[in-house]
Amino acid sequence: MSLLEIRKLSAYYEDFQALFDINLHADQGETIAIIGSNGAGKSTFLQSIAGVVPVAKECILFNGKPIGGMNAWDVVSGGIALVPEGRRLFSSLTVEENLQMGAYRAAKGDWTLEKIYELFPRLQERRTQAASTLSGGEQQMVAIGRALMSNPKLLMCDELSLGLAPIIISQIYATLAKVKERGTTMLIVEQDIRQALAISDRFYCFRAGRVSLDGLPREVSQDQISRAYFGV
Amino acid sequence: MNVVLDTIIQGILLGALYGLFAAGLSLVFGIMRLINVAHGDFIVLAAFLALLIQQVLHITSPFAALAVLIPLMFIMGYILQRVILNPTLGKSILRPVLVTFGLSVIIQNGLLEGFSADSQKLQAGQFAVQSIPLSHGLAVGLFPLTTLIVCVAVIALLQWVMYHTKLGRAFRATSDDQVTASLMGVNWRNLFSIATGITMATVAIAGVFMGIRTGFGPSAGPDQLIFSFEAVIIGGLGSLWGTLIGGILLGVAQSIGARISTDSMLLAGHLAFLVVLMVRPNGLFPRRGD
Amino acid sequence: MSSEVLKNVVVRRSTKVSRVFTVILVPVLLVLLSAPHWGSRGTISLMVEFFCYLAISQMWNLLAGFAGVVSLGQHAFIGLGGYMLFLLTIVFGIHPLLALVLAGIICAIVSLPVAGLVFRLQGAYLAIGTWVIAEIFRLAFFKVSILGGGSGISLPVEIADSIDIPPLGRDGVLYLAALILCILANFGAYAMLCSRGGLGVKAIRDNEGAARSCGIDNVRMKLIVYVASALGTGLVGALIYLNEFYIAPTAAFDINWTSYMIFIVVIGGIGTLEGPIVGTIVFFVLREYLSSLGSWYLIILGALAIAIMLKMPEGIWGALGMRFDIHVFPTRRRLVLDKGGESDVHPHGGAGEVTA
Numbered sequence: 041m042s043l044l045e046i047r048k049l050s051a052y053y054e055d056f057q058a059l060f061d062i063n064l065h066a067d068q069g070e071t072i073a074i075i076g077s078n079g080a081g082k083s084t085f086l087q088s089i090a091g092v093v094p095v096a097k098e099c100i101l102f103n104g105k106p107i108g109g110m111n112a113w114d115v116v117s118g119g120i121a122l123v124p125e126g127r128r129l130f131s132s133l134t135v136e137e138n139l140q141m142g143a144y145r146a147a148k149g150d151w152t153l154e155k156i157y158e159l160f161p162r163l164q165e166r167r168t169q170a171a172s173t174l175s176g177g178e179q180q181m182v183a184i185g186r187a188l189m190s191n192p193k194l195l196m197c198d199e200l201s202l203g204l205a206p207i208i209i210s211q212i213y214a215t216l217a218k219v220k221e222r223g224t225t226m227l228i229v230e231q232d233i234r235q236a237l238a239i240s241d242r243f244y245c246f247r248a249g250r251v252s253l254d255g256l257p258r259e260v261s262q263d264q265i266s267r268a269y270f271g272v
Numbered sequence: 273m274n275v276v277l278d279t280i281i282q283g284i285l286l287g288a289l290y291g292l293f294a295a296g297l298s299l300v301f302g303i304m305r306l307i308n309v310a311h312g313d314f315i316v317l318a319a320f321l322a323l324l325i326q327q328v329l330h331i332t333s334p335f336a337a338l339a340v341l342i343p344l345m346f347i348m349g350y351i352l353q354r355v356i357l358n359p360t361l362g363k364s365i366l367r368p369v370l371v372t373f374g375l376s377v378i379i380q381n382g383l384l385e386g387f388s389a390d391s392q393k394l395q396a397g398q399f400a401v402q403s404i405p406l407s408h409g410l411a412v413g414l415f416p417l418t419t420l421i422v423c424v425a426v427i428a429l430l431q432w433v434m435y436h437t438k439l440g441r442a443f444r445a446t447s448d449d450q451v452t453a454s455l456m457g458v459n460w461r462n463l464f465s466i467a468t469g470i471t472m473a474t475v476a477i478a479g480v481f482m483g484i485r486t487g488f489g490p491s492a493g494p495d496q497l498i499f500s501f502e503a504v505i506i507g508g509l510g511s512l513w514g515t516l517i518g519g520i521l522l523g524v525a526q527s528i529g530a531r532i533s534t535d536s537m538l539l540a541g542h543l544a545f546l547v548v549l550m551v552r553p554n555g556l557f558p559r560r561g562d
Numbered sequence: 563m564s565s566e567v568l569k570n571v572v573v574r575r576s577t578k579v580s581r582v583f584t585v586i587l588v589p590v591l592l593v594l595l596s597a598p599h600w601g602s603r604g605t606i607s608l609m610v611e612f613f614c615y616l617a618i619s620q621m622w623n624l625l626a627g628f629a630g631v632v633s634l635g636q637h638a639f640i641g642l643g644g645y646m647l648f649l650l651t652i653v654f655g656i657h658p659l660l661a662l663v664l665a666g667i668i669c670a671i672v673s674l675p676v677a678g679l680v681f682r683l684q685g686a687y688l689a690i691g692t693w694v695i696a697e698i699f700r701l702a703f704f705k706v707s708i709l710g711g712g713s714g715i716s717l718p719v720e721i722a723d724s725i726d727i728p729p730l731g732r733d734g735v736l737y738l739a740a741l742i743l744c745i746l747a748n749f750g751a752y753a754m755l756c757s758r759g760g761l762g763v764k765a766i767r768d769n770e771g772a773a774r775s776c777g778i779d780n781v782r783m784k785l786i787v788y789v790a791s792a793l794g795t796g797l798v799g800a801l802i803y804l805n806e807f808y809i810a811p812t813a814a815f816d817i818n819w820t821s822y823m824i825f826i827v828v829i830g831g832i833g834t835l836e837g838p839i840v841g842t843i844v845f846f847v848l849r850e851y852l853s854s855l856g857s858w859y860l861i862i863l864g865a866l867a868i869a870i871m872l873k874m875p876e877g878i879w880g881a882l883g884m885r886f887d888i889h890v891f892p893t894r895r896r897l898v899l900d901k902g903g904e905s906d907v908h909p910h911g912g913a914g915e916v917t918a
Binding site: 305307356368374375376377380381382494505535546 | 626630632683685686687689690691693694697698701702704705817821824828832856857858860863864865867868871872875
């Protein structure tokens, strides 16, 4: 049985339908990449799982339990954490306070403040600085660390590479690989296809709110991906 | 010179109470952008409830009544927020303002029904009139001094909660970004209710001190609201210590006005408020980035 | 849509109901105008009150429901209007009816610096700010001894008599003045909202940022509405106290004026022109039955306003109007396909209407 099972998920963003009958699954320990262009519905998808966008109850099964439409604060205490698009750090809190907020409803687990600082040594230097004074890459580290602080069974990352320099993106994905090694299941939404496919076990491609292609990264051609991505 | 010093001291002692009035208003606004137009009426309600508690439980000291009043008003605030105010939150200020305005009308008239229009006072006996002599023939009332100490202590406590506790972190995070805070596990429905509960607890203290200091009647609420509001505007939106200083400045202005003539007291305060509004609309110590 | 279809699109505003209403309006107005002939003293008095409450409620509604400015201090202009009337007639010897108009104009002028101060605040703080201003007015008039200070002042008999114009008499004159003010308030608000300025105001209410990006000067629009509202409220305030023949600060600047305005608009339907009319009717009906309850009356009003704000925020008319899509005072413009024109292209759907 999969850790996460999505069945015929439809979601609406105000009056507009963003997702149409999505089927997807993620097994324990897997890293799933979700790629697609802007407006394909990838963020809405993660937000539906996180409890920010309301959906039907039976569409999302986590550990066998239906959690669709659950309040966001209950979803995170159930073991699913989201690194939101655009980082969304708490601007009037320090780096350390942002990380501590991640542990607000933490499950029992290995991730502590010290472990996060081991993973991201730069953050330890800046622990008392206001989060808004950090560079883009450092902010992304805080956002990831914050999500990890809740000791999630499923970590969801929304567009980590947005607005970051390639060298920083590589560093972040290298760190993510370490998280993967510890056995955390991950859903990674990306526009940067190369990094996402490199780290993932399986991938799904979204286009206009539907799954246009899925499979193993090494088994599909560049051409197939382009077609699924752009629809030409 | 003595007169000047005395006026200022009286103003500071008065203003500390205004600072406490305003702290509750400031706290809730900072966290959920909500203004409770009935805030002043809750302060008056607290004073009346203290009176009631004293009568029912046969307690002679209004301070002792606080032991019952504070938890009572915390619960009242929690339920108020959870049941009535949470549903009004949203983009438009129309609903929260009009609902709390309705509450103001209800409280004032409810108190009128329950207690009659007579002016009441909480009796603190000798404590209320004792004074401590200072040098140069100046004296400071023991009660006003205690008021100052208590007000500063309460605000310091609130600051401590905001910046050194998990709850305070959650308050600040939710104020920054409510949606992301919910991703961290913050149930805003519960959190906001706790915030209003805490505010009502401060209102309980403020009400008792007000009730000992002056007479109060069912329609005294709006005056207290206006003092709270002016303290917040003078001090600056979003800063608790700024609110205290704003209250003190208001108190000093009123004190100066009272020296000039008894019916100029309130107008002098309003004038100070207007001047700050014209010159520094964000107050003297606004929160950075607001 | 091709340009063929666009050529035949017109902007319409009237609805079937509004056209019916316009027809009924004339006889209704005639009846109202002739009331001094057939009405008893009590009835006339009640109707004067009704017109006054309706007028000030429309003004508050214009400000809050359409321009998005919530004021808790409109009673400042009721008191100021009243006091200006007394000042102009008693001290300057101006005829009361002229003084009434001037009092309104003075309120409009005073509202400019008031807005200059109060508009520095946002949202709920603005609301309380307006309340503070009203308080300041109240305290200020306590100190004006030529107008009686704290104990107030009566209108001298000669001045009262100067409006005793035959054949209407004093009551008749006051009644007509109230009726005219009420009509002006209602149709003035309507005209304002139908104008291009009105469309701008509604845009601001709906989305300030978007309105600004369309080039609408938010502050200027809000200011115009604020001044208009002050004018209307001031005129009615002057009339109310002309009717009372006595004014004192605490009653003239009583917050209850604002409480009633708010109650009427909230119950009736905020943001609609029909709402205050419905609200005033409900208010008077409730007052008829409940005023004997003293403070309980206000408690019930308050509770009712809260309940409506929580459960049915669009008010009675809002709920009905939405349900049955009735617009007696249509302010919304629709794009309608002019059926008279020729077109090869058929639009999707039926009448092809788009509303704004």
